[in-house]
Amino acid sequence: NAGVMQNPRHLVRRRGQEARLRCSPMKGHSHVYWYRQLPEEGLKFMVYLQKENIIDESGMPKERFSAEFPKEGPSILRIQQVVRGDSAAYFCASSQLAGQNTGELFFGEGSRLTVL
Amino acid sequence: KNQVEQSPQSLIILEGKNCTLQCNYTVSPFSNLRWYKQDTGRGPVSLTIMTFSENTKSNGRYTATLDADTKQSSLHITASQLSDSASYICVVSKMNNNAGNMLTFGGGTRLMVKP
Numbered sequence: 001n002a003g004v005m006q007n008p009r010h011l012v013r014r015r016g017q018e019a020r021l022r023c024s025p026m027k028g029h030s031h032v033y034w035y036r037q038l039p040e041e042g043l044k045f046m047v048y049l050q051k052e053n054i055i056d057e058s059g060m061p062k063e064r065f066s067a068e069f070p071k072e073g074p075s076i077l078r079i080q081q082v083v084r085g086d087s088a089a090y091f092c093a094s095s096q097l098a099g100q101n102t103g104e105l106f107f108g109e110g111s112r113l114t115v116l
Numbered sequence: 117k118n119q120v121e122q123s124p125q126s127l128i129i130l131e132g133k134n135c136t137l138q139c140n141y142t143v144s145p146f147s148n149l150r151w152y153k154q155d156t157g158r159g160p161v162s163l164t165i166m167t168f169s170e171n172t173k174s175n176g177r178y179t180a181t182l183d184a185d186t187k188q189s190s191l192h193i194t195a196s197q198l199s200d201s202a203s204y205i206c207v208v209s210k211m212n213n214n215a216g217n218m219l220t221f222g223g224g225t226r227l228m229v230k231p
Contacts, residue, residue: 035221041223105219
């Protein structure tokens with residue numbers, strides 16, 4: 001049973017370009033969460049999705065950032081017109097049960113975005 | 117404000133020694149507390165999850181304690197190994213509905229075990 005798969009593991013973009021980060025949850029998990037981790041800082045919640053629905057996007061910037069979890073395929077975190085401040089590690093986690101307060105969360109290895 | 121504070125920020129110990137990491141939180145209402153281990157460049161891996169009624173929980177050489185009255189938790193590592201070198205993250209979950217932002221992450225303690 002493969003774990004949470006994220007790709008790419010490393011991504012380099014120039015300012016103004018778009019970044020797309022993908023996350024395939026563990027088999028049987030229908031709840032996906034995205035977190036951002038800046039260097040030397042803790043993880044910060046961005047968005048919580050279920051299949052075809054955004055449940056909570058309160059941690060995601062209103063502009064340039066979007067996320068989706070289609071019926072088929074991985075969850076996508078999309079960052080448009082990247083800026084240097086977007087450089088961070090982006091972690092995806094999945095759970096079988098609804099809500100972070102009940103279900104065990106399994107994390108992917110992260111996607112490290114560097115904006116030049 | 118819901119916060120999770122960890123101490124120390126960093127710690128260096130010799131292989132074979134024991135150590136204890138601390139976590140204080142103000143998250144309310146409390147649901148559970150988790151300790152994660154995060155190796156450099158990797159994703160967090162769960163060590164323990166404790167609910168309100170649990171005072172202690174072990175996972176091999178890792179033992180977590182929880183005092184819900186004082187809102188403190190500790191993670192004790194026994195007979196440390198070089199592979200224990202990592203960041204240890206305390207995460208507190210808020211009891212609520214199924215909204216996503218129910219977890220508050222501490223900043224982590226960076227542990228280095230030296231031979």
